[in-house]
Amino acid sequence: MVTPVLRQAAEQLHADELQRLSAADQQSGAELPPGWLRSPRAVRRFILGDEALGISRKFYGDDSLVDRAIVTLLGRQGLMLVGEPGTAKSMLSELLAAAISGDSQLTIQGTAGTTEDHIKYSWNYALLLAEGPTLRALVGSPLYQGMSQGKLVRFEEITRCPPEIQDVLISLLSEKQMMIPELGEAGQLPARPGFNLIATANLRDRGVHEMSAALKRRFNFETVRPIGDSEFEVELVLRQLQRELGENAPVKVERDVIGLLVTVFQELRAGSTREGTAIKAPEAVMSTAEAVSVAYAGALEARYFGDGRLTPAELARQLLGVVFKDNRDDAKRLRHYLDSVVRERARRDANWKCFFDACKGLWD
Numbered sequence: 379m380v381t382p383v384l385r386q387a388a389e390q391l392h393a394d395e396l397q398r399l400s401a402a403d404q405q406s407g408a409e410l411p412p413g414w415l416r417s418p419r420a421v422r423r424f425i426l427g428d429e430a431l432g433i434s435r436k437f438y439g440d441d442s443l444v445d446r447a448i449v450t451l452l453g454r455q456g457l458m459l460v461g462e463p464g465t466a467k468s469m470l471s472e473l474l475a476a477a478i479s480g481d482s483q484l485t486i487q488g489t490a491g492t493t494e495d496h497i498k499y500s501w502n503y504a505l506l507l508a509e510g511p512t513l514r515a516l517v518g519s520p521l522y523q524g525m526s527q528g529k530l531v532r533f534e535e536i537t538r539c540p541p542e543i544q545d546v547l548i549s550l551l552s553e554k555q556m557m558i559p560e561l562g563e564a565g566q567l568p569a570r571p572g573f574n575l576i577a578t579a580n581l582r583d584r585g586v587h588e589m590s591a592a593l594k595r596r597f598n599f600e601t602v603r604p605i606g607d608s609e610f611e612v613e614l615v616l617r618q619l620q621r622e623l624g625e626n627a628p629v630k631v632e633r634d635v636i637g638l639l640v641t642v643f644q645e646l647r648a649g650s651t652r653e654g655t656a657i658k659a660p661e662a663v664m665s666t667a668e669a670v671s672v673a674y675a676g677a678l679e680a681r682y683f684g685d686g687r688l689t690p691a692e693l694a695r696q697l698l699g700v701v702f703k704d705n706r707d708d709a710k711r712l713r714h715y716l717d718s719v720v721r722e723r724a725r726r727d728a729n730w731k732c733f734f735d736a737c738k739g740l741w742d
């Protein structure tokens with residue numbers, strides 16, 4: 379019996395696919411870069427999909443970005459994924475680490491409270507007192523482990539750390555070794571082949587401009603953009619929704635209803651309608667990830683409180699509650715969008731009418 383968990387790591391969730399990709403590598407005699415579990419081509423297929431091998435597509439959008447990311451990881455530079463929240467930076471870094479190192483768990487989460495210890499190492503104090511500074515007493519950070527095992531390390535939200543803490547990485551990345559002065563002669567940990575760093579940074583946080591120039595030079599920057607193609611996004615939201623609801627979820631979800639949700643998100647994100655009319659974009663994050671959570675919450679509402687069919691009315695309730703949490707100006711912007719754009723569409727389309735009426739009902 380396997381105990382259910384809320385979320386599996388990518389290497390567990392996609393274990394079958396990863397195995398097939400390894401087998402395909404072996405069959406074709408593909409060359410593996412030092413320290414990598416799979417060939418760069420296999421890594422690419424894992425992320426972008428391959429019908430023949432039964433590999434699902436996981437990242438939608440800019441395929442060449444994935445290629446460049448893989449090439450960066452082959453080289454001496456680290457990879458820095460920057461972008462708005464919810465653009466799949468974390469997902470991409472997890473998938474890369476799972477496919478390349480078979481382990482996406484060597485992760486440091488950047489916060490205002492991140493210290494040098496979190497990046498390098500700390501001590502088991504009981505052992506430290508008992509036997510002094512030994513390798514046994516040392517508690518390596520995820521980065522320490524990645525260096526010693528030759529694996530990719532993920533550094534999430536790096537710009538949330540104070541810049542002086544970020545700078546601890548400079549010497550680690552340029553010298554590819556960690557010094558542990560307490561261990562004396564033996565205190566030198568060289569990084570094994572396969573080690574590299576994937577960092578992510580949100581443009582809404584403190585931002586990358588405060589990162590030191592010296593550290594910036596150790597990374598190749600890639601900007602991850604929101605999905606532009608609405609068909610893609612509808613597809614993605616539908617698929618994620620099905621996955622989150624489970625295989626035989628008794629909620630009926632029509633493509634057109636998700637289409638409406640994606641249109642609303644894309645228009646508010648872009649500050650312009652499909653027809654090209656300018657509207658005021660809210661400050662709230664209108665990412666695909668948010669669209670998925672709105673759809674998911676709406677589907678649960680439909681299942682437990684409705685008739686098992688997801689309609690634009692549930693979406694309207696979730697959208698107002700979830701996305702426009704605490705910003706009065708955003709509420710005004712949404713109101714303007716409703717009155718000028720949605721009202722017009724509601725005259726001609728039943729789904730838009732349902733959405734409009736529900737929003738209006740909540741507002742009045």
Ligand SMILES: Nc1ncnc2c1ncn2[C@@H]1O[C@H](COP(=O)(O)OP(=O)(O)O)[C@@H](O)[C@H]1O
Nearest residue numbers: 436437438439463464465466467468469666667
């Ligand atoms: N281009 C995309 N391709 C696939 N999934 C995406 C894409 N953009 C957003 N998503 C969805 O959004 C979710 C949240 O992404 P996440 O990696 O947490 O974003 P970030 O780290 O950029 O804030 C992903 O797990 C995925 O479901």
Ligand SMILES: [Mg+2]
Nearest residue numbers: 467468534578
């Ligand atoms: Mg993230």
